[in-house]
Amino acid sequence: GAGVSQSPSNKVTEKGKDVELRCDPISGHTALYWYRQSLGQGLEFLIYFQGNSAPDKSGLPSDRFSAERTGGSVSTLTIQRTQQEDSAVYLCASSLGKGASGANVLTFGAGSRLTVL
């Protein structure tokens, strides 16, 4: 598609439930990133995927968080046993690969707003 697509746009869940957030990057973008934006705070890096290499998971806040990217395209961020502090907007971004023209610019999706009651 023309942009980065994220779904759902809004998710309300109960504490302890699992949630899945989906990101569909721009076609041809080999790098994909997940960030979290909490109320009143900046963007917190979570994870990024770079082509077929092992992902950089250094920003995942706990082992309840995981992400995968299937076929080098769509990515799913899974949060198990959600807690109230997981409430935030989860942003996905994609970019061209290393060395490509425009590789330095991330294109963000509109985000998935998660509310844990």
Next chain:
Amino acid sequence: AQSVAQPEDQVNVAEGNPLTVKCTYSVSGNPYLFWYVQYPNRGLQFLLKYITGDNLVKGSYGFEAEFNKSQTSFHLKKPSALVSDSALYFCAVRDMFSGGYNKLIFGAGTRLAVHP
């Protein structure tokens, strides 16, 4: 540690006046610097970047930013503010250890309010 600081939570400016949104960074080596803007209920949009070359970088919507290595700053500027510029602005620097990919370290954001 690598970091970005945006010292102002909010900047207020009258329409037609010049605006400045401040950003300082802390990284080793030559930084890759970015500004993004977030309008209400929307994702971040790229404004401009500094990679190398001229210290004054021009971007979208009439914005520009000046890279100052000695002051480790990358302030965002616009000569004449519009009400429609009201939004949340983020400064970011590329993680120098991300192997050439754009793992960005963001500042906390500055809310710009332009009053008619």
